[in-house]
Amino acid sequence: MEVKIGLLGCGTVGSGVIELVQKRQDMISRLTGLQPKITHVLVRDPQKPRQVSFIDEQLTTNADDILEDSEIRMVIETIGGIEPARSYILRALQAGKHVITANKDLIAEHGTEILETAEHAGVDVYYEAAVGGAIPLIRPLKESLTANEITDLKGIINGTTNYILSKMTETGADFADVLKEAQELGYAESNPASDVDGLDAGRKLAILASIAFHAKVTLDDVEVTGIRTITAADVAYAHELGAVIKLVAEGTDRDGNLTLQVRPTLVVKDHPLAHVSDAFNALYVRGDAAGDLMFFGRGAGSLPTASAIVGDMIEVLRNLRMDTALRVRQLLLPHKRVRRGQGEPARYYVRLAVNDQPGVFAQIAAIFGQAEVSMETVLQKRSRQNSAEIVIVTHEVGQEQVTKALNALSAVNDVQTIHNVMPVIGGAQ
Amino acid sequence: MEVKIGLLGCGTVGSGVIELVQKRQDMISRLTGLQPKITHVLVRDPQKPRQVSFIDEQLTTNADDILEDSEIRMVIETIGGIEPARSYILRALQAGKHVITANKDLIAEHGTEILETAEHAGVDVYYEAAVGGAIPLIRPLKESLTANEITDLKGIINGTTNYILSKMTETGADFADVLKEAQELGYAESNPASDVDGLDAGRKLAILASIAFHAKVTLDDVEVTGIRTITAADVAYAHELGAVIKLVAEGTDRDGNLTLQVRPTLVVKDHPLAHVSDAFNALYVRGDAAGDLMFFGRGAGSLPTASAIVGDMIEVLRNLRMDTALRVRQLLLPHKRVRRGQGEPARYYVRLAVNDQPGVFAQIAAIFGQAEVSMETVLQKRSRQNSAEIVIVTHEVGQEQVTKALNALSAVNDVQTIHNVMPVIGGAQ
Structure with a gap:
């Protein structure tokens, strides 16, 4: 049985999807018992030369051709960005179409709205390609x-x-x-x-x-x-x-x-x-x-991203054949709270520019000591024009302590600039 | 709704499964809408002290208590080895029970029989834990x-x-x-x-x-x-x-x-x-x-293996809730053929013991040359008693050529032993 699919967008990722579906037509049929057919492709400019070939009637500049076609069971969104992708996806879901998207911006910002709309409509949204490209995550x-x-x-x-x-x-x-x-x-x-x-x-x-x-x-x-x-x-x-x-x-x-x-x-x-x-x-x-x-x-690219999307497509085809939807629901536990500025203890790299004169380093060391931040490595280099550069790697310390030390440092007259502060991972502990 | 589960075996892996199911009872119910309950555990010796605690009636030494209990919908096999695991699994499948196993020996040797029996009975077999422990593969x-x-x-x-x-x-x-x-x-x-x-x-x-x-x-x-x-x-x-x-x-x-x-x-x-x-x-x-x-x-261990098994259990629970089975079938393509001795081109490490006398290395070099195997690195060390050790790393070469060179080498009188031959991966090419 043929399953009609609408594709929104035909850039790098969309072309990859068309190419991969054409290439794997036979294998997908054997795996799922269904034949996926991309019947409509929404593009901005039908005249633009593309790397994949189409049957003429496939290309459209009107999203309604896909969203209002009741024979289309599945919509793949590769436009990216928030609008019009969000509206298209919500309309597709409300019309009972399963949706596959690679749109990380949209899922990150409007994931709840999209998942709730899908659940209400009894259809699925898959987005493996939104994070990590080809990597199953x-x-x-x-x-x-x-x-x-x-x-x-x-x-x-x-x-x-x-x-x-x-x-x-x-x-x-x-x-x-x-x-x-x-x-x-x-x-x-x-x-x-x-x-x-x-x-x-x-x-x-x-x-x-x-x-x-x-x-x-x-x-x-x-x-x-x-x-x-x-x-x-x-x-x-x-x-x-x-x-x-x-x-x-x-x-x-x-x-x-x-x-x-x-x-x-x-x-x-x-x-x-x-x-x-x-x-x-x-x-x-x-x-x-x-x-x-x-x-x-591979985190991106035409075929790696298409690999994830077509993997999701095969999942939707399996669901269609079994006549199931919403198999895998996302669990939300109410007690989770986000804390800020309280990262795990880590070693920290700190690069500073200071006035190049006696006693400055002692001042810095005292401030670190008061904040109970101990130093593992110090690199000091003369720069130019009365300015010396100091790089400190601390022993493992909580983020709050480092922040406290840095706040104290930035109040010191002889500290010109705190260039960069970065955690350090790996290395002998 | 409660789903009754029988567990075959209660060693390292089986205990891990019991521990993890107890720990995640609530989360599994939220995820799947079903409550898994391990009602029977097959053991050899019910008196043996174990790290997990049981309700008394859970332990049994009679597999029939599990295989013939029509209320048990799912069987988890952690006995290992071929028999009696194979017979138990086949009986469970024939009785319409879904099966989860960590048994790589069994799947590798009798996978076809087991998958065909499952398909015939309309139930699923999952075996994520059989390869790579906790790693989803x-x-x-x-x-x-x-x-x-x-x-x-x-x-x-x-x-x-x-x-x-x-x-x-x-x-x-x-x-x-x-x-x-x-x-x-x-x-x-x-x-x-x-x-x-x-x-x-x-x-x-x-x-x-x-x-x-x-x-x-x-x-x-x-x-x-x-x-x-x-x-x-x-x-x-x-x-x-x-x-x-x-x-x-x-x-x-x-x-x-x-x-x-x-x-x-x-x-x-x-x-x-x-x-x-x-x-x-x-x-x-x-x-x-x-x-x-x-x-x-982690490729093994009690909880890593249990992680894969309980992941499969949740999948079976989802299938039970959706009333589906055999969603994911294994595809077999008829044209695949296994070739032997024809591995990909690679660099090879060869360690030999040879008679420690003039001209031997020249002989070896000539044989490699005739087989069109060129050498990238040679290490030669005097050993003892008229024996020298030679280590050769070849340039990239087909496995058949290396085999040819080694066959020729082993016919040379001054070559005492070919200790080891190994491909080399990585390194600047």
Whole structure:
């Protein structure tokens, strides 16, 4: 039996979906007993040359052709962004169509509305492609690992910043130059804010944390620091300390208290996340029964993203054949609370510029001592014009203590600037 | 609604299942709308002290109490081995009970019989725990990655040999000593053959390959080499070459031609598998759409294995609530063929003992040259009593060529012994 599918959007991801469905037509039929057929593709410009070929009548510029066609059982959304994707998805769900989306912005910001609409309409929403590209993350968390209380998520889940930081590490170049190159190569968008300011990683962490911790979490719950302030100097100091800088997303659940953070982080080279380069993503998951798990793979790209979407499509086809829906519901536990500024104890890297004169370091050391922050490593370099640069790596200490020490430091006259503060993971403890 | 469950076996894994179900009772009910209740536990000796507590009537020594109780909807098998596990599972399936098993030996050797019996009876068999302990592998391969043609599997999937090889690397001790210690610590069984001869890894590879490559594959299809011949000398040479020795399971599908091998392998330290130590498992998967993926976690242990089993239990509960079965069928493609001795091109490590006299190395070099095997690195050490040890690392070469060269070498009078031949992965190419 043929199952009609509408595809919203035909950019990089949408083309990948068409290509993969064509390629796997036979296998999908054997697996599910049903033949998926993408009958309509919503595009802005039907004349635009594309890498995939269509039957003429497939292309449309009118979303109603898909949303109001009662024969279409499934809608795949690859437009991205909030509107009109949100309205289209809500209309599709209300019309009784199953929805598959790769739209992390939408799920992170309007996930509750979308899931509730789907539940009310008795249809499913799948979004494996929204986080981690090809890597199975959503479904393992929602299905395979459900016997666990998940306590920790930690990973690299934004490809653009990982590419930029990898290139900064390889070449020693500064952020702005590498960003420009990444934009020219198409690895970064012309407006890179969402990626380089950590918002994209924050949204993905919100999606993962909602599932893993059984909580309603949005971007607003995530403390986000981007990578714009990371300089070639930080990269060089990290190297001197045996580490690389990565944008790490981290979520913890301690007896219902959630902490959610996206921060540039010094990853010592003995830690597996140090070796996740360029466009790859990786996620650590700790469960109370399973222990530590890691998932690694391509976080973006046409076919990797299509791999996740078509995997979801096969799941919907299975549900259609079995005539079931809403098999896997998201559990929400009411007692979960988000705390801010109370991250797990960690070692911290602090880079400061201070007046280059006697007694300044003693002052700093005294302030750290008063805040009960002990130092593991200190690198001091003369810079220029009466300014010295100090890099401190602390012993393991709570985030609140570090914040206290930094607040005290910034009140000291001889401290010119606190350049960067980053947690350190890995390394002998 | 309560769902009655029978548990066969109450050793390490079975106790973990009881503990985890008790701990997660409330969460499982919220997730599935059903209350799992383990009403009967089959044990050999009801008097034996155990780490979990029972209601008295739960324990039984008679399997019929479970298999013939029509109220029991689900049977969890944690006995291990072929019989009586196989008969019990077949009877449970024929009686219309869903089955969850951690039994890799049984699935690898009798998987087809068990899956066909289940299909005939209209019930499901889940076995996530059979490979990779807590790591979600079976379900991602059967469900999330189904849009891919999987071309490569490569991993460390036996904890005992990984523990032994890790300890040999750390301590420089020989195989026999480390095995003895591992047996005393309970990391290796008193009869270690299944692990150290590579059969356990071979069975797990057969299970993974059956799913990933859509083929009927059993242990007989896997070329297996164990780790008994690995000596402290090999470990030391590997170290000199910047590598560690791991037991690597590898399966490839090249246009329907499958190659399945379990072999001790030199893993250069820049390769992620080099850092998978002790009881951890890791599996690389390459799909034509997804690209490279890696899954990592605890390969065994009471709660990690229970994590996978109770994850499967929740899946069965979902199916019971939706009144569906056989949602996910295993696809078998008829054109798949297993080839032997035709592994992918690789660099090879060869360690030989030869007569310590002029001209011998020239002879060896000539034989390698005739077989078109070129050498990348040669280490030659004088041993004792007219015997010299030669270690050769070849450039990348097909397995058939290496075999040809080795056959020619073994016919040379001055070659005393070919100690070990291992592929090399990782390292600059």
